[in-house]
Amino acid sequence: MKKKFLSSSLSILILVIIGMTIAVGVPAYFWTKTHVTKERVQNRSKLYPVILVPGSSATENRFDGLISKLNTGNKKQSLLKITVKTNNQLRISGRIFPRDTRPFIVIAFENNHDGYQNIQRQAKWMSVAMTYLTKKYQFNHFSGIGHSNGGLIYTLYLEKYMDQNQLLLDRLMTIGTPYNFSETNMNQRTNILKELIAGKEKLPRNLTVYSIDGTTNYTTDGIVPSTSVSTGKYIFQNQVAQYTKITVTGKDSQHSDLPQNREIIQLINENILQTGNGATSNITQNATPQ
Amino acid sequence: MMTNRMITYLYKLQHKQQRWPWFRSCYFGLKRVSPLLLIGILIQCLTLSFFQPHGFFYEIYHLDKIQWVSEANGITHLLSCVFFDVALLLLCVLVAWYRGYLFNKKEAVPGAVVALILLFFINFHVRRTLGDGAGQVNLSGNIPFIEMLVIGLIGAYFYHITKKYLHLKSVWSFSAATIVLGSLIKGVERLLSMNFFSSLSAPVFAGISSLLNDDQHQILGIILREIGRNLFVWLGFISPDQILVAHTDNDLTRANLSAALIKDNLEGLPHPLNIYSLSDSFAVLGGYGQILALLLLFLLFSRYRTHRINAWKNLFPVFLNVNIGFLAEVPLFFNIVLIIPFIFVPVISILLGALAIKIGLISPSVYQVPLNTPTVLNAFMGTNGHWNSLIFTLTILLISMLMYYPFFKALEMPAFSLTKTREEQR
Incomplete structure (x- = not known):
């Protein structure tokens, strides 16, 4: 008798569950997916800068040539330059136009010397500049370009200082970045590489990384060994959403010429500035200084 | 074995509890009003989930596109309030009636009447507005069950005690005594600036x-x-x-x-x-x-x-x-x-x-x-x-x-x- 009750109730309940799954579960699932996507889009700030960090010995003007080449035709993206002094104070020049949603921001350092200790300090100074920028301009996502040691500073900043709950770096392009300093043997890991590999789990999961390697011969761009750039895979591969290494040869593929290299400018245009949400082409073209 | 022992112990406890007359009266009232409550709740579910903006079914079925939904929202809300009001009112009366019945069959109805007077007295609010009337009884489905149960029990016990020990007999004397009790409860509430239950x-x-x-x-x-x-x-x-x-x-x-x-x-x-x-x-x-x-x-x-x-x-x-x-x-x-x-x-x-x-x-x-x-x-x-x-x-x-x-x-x-x-x- 008891079994009869149970089986009849159970079979009705199973029917109810199947009915509910179709009538409630499926629409609820699709509603959630649509709603969250909509919320994500709404949550993104309109301002979506490209933040550039130069390498050692370079100043805030390091990317002037690159930016003027990117700002061709109708495109005119604003440029803000920040130099972080050794006492954490900021020297600022340039401005962001009111309607420009995709400005360039260069973060340089008064102490721009090479070396492990200096790069550590520069990563900390970068966080000082970023705190100022996010507070002043109220943005929560950005793209990044780092030239030479600028790529090391960027990676250190991501691992040690960036609060991923507040800020999103979606794309990072490192150009001629010596992840293993001047070491040519990939098995000989320098301190910086060891540190970056140790902290790689703190890198944003959704980040897309492009590592550009310039070579004038088969092994180096004149300063940075090709093998040192390649060691970036030990940091990014299987850690971020996508890691791509690109080798550029031919004209302007020497280390200091890389930011002006035609191929690299095209890569920046295609992979950093074209974000897929139409922000770049539609909005920045109309931006004018006010 | 352990589970069986626990079940038996719990059963004994429940058995003991079910002997308490006040407990039986409360359960009598709750059981009787539960169909009314269920109707009110089903209507409330319609309001909350289907007709109210941001409600569950309203969102997943995109009901915002249907015009009459917002109008239905007001109507169903009002209906659910009515059902809740009636259920609460009945609960109070039924508890008093059954407790009075357990004392003596003759005490059932007067006990319920006393509880009803108390209920209205306690929930009677004076709101002085220029164009509006001076008083209103507030029973909008947001009164806790405990208040209804307690008022019902107080009504029955009050009638029983006054009849037994004060030997009150006429309707007027009971009415006056109930009003005095209501005033006392209301006075204490006012003094402490609080509602006992809410x-x-x-x-x-x-x-x-x-x-x-x-x-x-x-x-x-x-x-x-x-x-x-x-x-x-x-x-x-x-x-x-x-x-x-x-x-x-x-x-x-x-x-x-x-x-x-x-x-x-x-x-x-x-x-x-x-x-x-x-x-x-x-x-x-x-x-x-x-x-x-x-x-x-x-x-x-x-x-x-x-x-x-x-x-x-x-x-x-x-x-x-x-x-x-x-x-x-x-x-x-x-x-x-x-x-x-x-x-x-x-x-x-x-x-x-x-x-x-x-x-x-x-x-x-x-x-x-x-x-x-x-x-x-x-x-x-x-x-x-x-x-x-x-x-x-x-x-x-x-x-x-x-x-x-x-x-x-x-x-x-x-x-x-x-x-x-x-x-x-x-």
Whole structure:
């Protein structure tokens, strides 16, 4: 008798569950997916800068040539330059136009010397500049370009200082970045590489990384060994959403010429500035200084 | 063996409790008004889920495109209030009537009348507005059950005592005595600037809720709040129109949401353990006290047809977290057998949820869900459709059913023995 009750109730309940799954579960699932996507889009700030960090010995003007080449035709993206002094104070020049949603921001350092200790300090100074920028301009996502040691500073900043709950770096392009300093043997890991590999789990999961390697011969761009750039895979591969290494040869593929290299400018245009949400082409073209 | 012993002990306790006349009177009233309550609750479910903007079905079926929905919202809300009012009024009268009946058949009706006068007197508010009338009786479905039960009992006891010891006989003398009693209660309320029943739970909740913003003691705060709230519900400090609202406006929840929207994933959130990811996702399946587990037990294992039918009738509202009808139907209030699972099953569910989040088995709920979303789907929808969250919620439901089972067996026992005795007498 008891079994009869149970089986009849159970079979009705199973029917109810199947009915509910179709009538409630499926629409609820699709509603959630649509709603969250909509919320994500709404949550993104309109301002979506490209933040550039130069390498050692370079100043805030390091990317002037690159930016003027990117700002061709109708495109005119604003440029803000920040130099972080050794006492954490900021020297600022340039401005962001009111309607420009995709400005360039260069973060340089008064102490721009090479070396492990200096790069550590520069990563900390970068966080000082970023705190100022996010507070002043109220943005929560950005793209990044780092030239030479600028790529090391960027990676250190991501691992040690960036609060991923507040800020999103979606794309990072490192150009001629010596992840293993001047070491040519990939098995000989320098301190910086060891540190970056140790902290790689703190890198944003959704980040897309492009590592550009310039070579004038088969092994180096004149300063940075090709093998040192390649060691970036030990940091990014299987850690971020996508890691791509690109080798550029031919004209302007020497280390200091890389930011002006035609191929690299095209890569920046295609992979950093074209974000897929139409922000770049539609909005920045109309931006004018006010 | 151990379970059997526990069931027998609980049965004895319940048996003892059922001898108390005041307890029997309360259950008599609750059982009688539960069909009315159920109608009110079904209408309320329609209002909350289908017709109210941001309601669950309103959102998932995109009902905003239908014009008459907003008009229906007002009408159904009004209707549910009417049903709740009538149910509350009847509850008070029936409790007094039955308690009076247990004293003496002749005391049933006068006791109910005294309770009715008291009820109106206590809930009569004077609102001085320029164009409006001077007084109104406030009975809008938001009066807690405990108030109705207590007023009903006071009415019956008051009539019995005054008749027995003061030897009052005429209608006028009883009316005057009732008005004096009402004035006394009202005077004390005014003196203390509080309503005995509505204001009692508020300070306790305010104290516990302040713990919720402290990230260090988050789980402790959530558990204390859950215990406190369920204890108050068990004592009847809950009104028919009271509904569960997910804590999506909590500071910690908002910080999590903001982080998740920026990162596009649910890893490394600043506050993974909070009231939304624990209590709202795993401790209120089917409303207060994880009551969906008990309802499913009745539905699947009860040997009485009426119990199973009642469970089926309440399935839809309980699925939408509105379980007041089922609580009155069981009844849960003052039920000595059910107090243990009603308080501790949600606590254990919270702890299991916290453990699963901590070890990375599931992600914490972060994203906002529509109003009145069935809590079975809360974790699933709050994690943007993570299937492991849904499976974990169903596992929690199953565990809750297992924990409720011995108590459910004890609940079934008295009815069974009663039927058996009747059969033997035949």
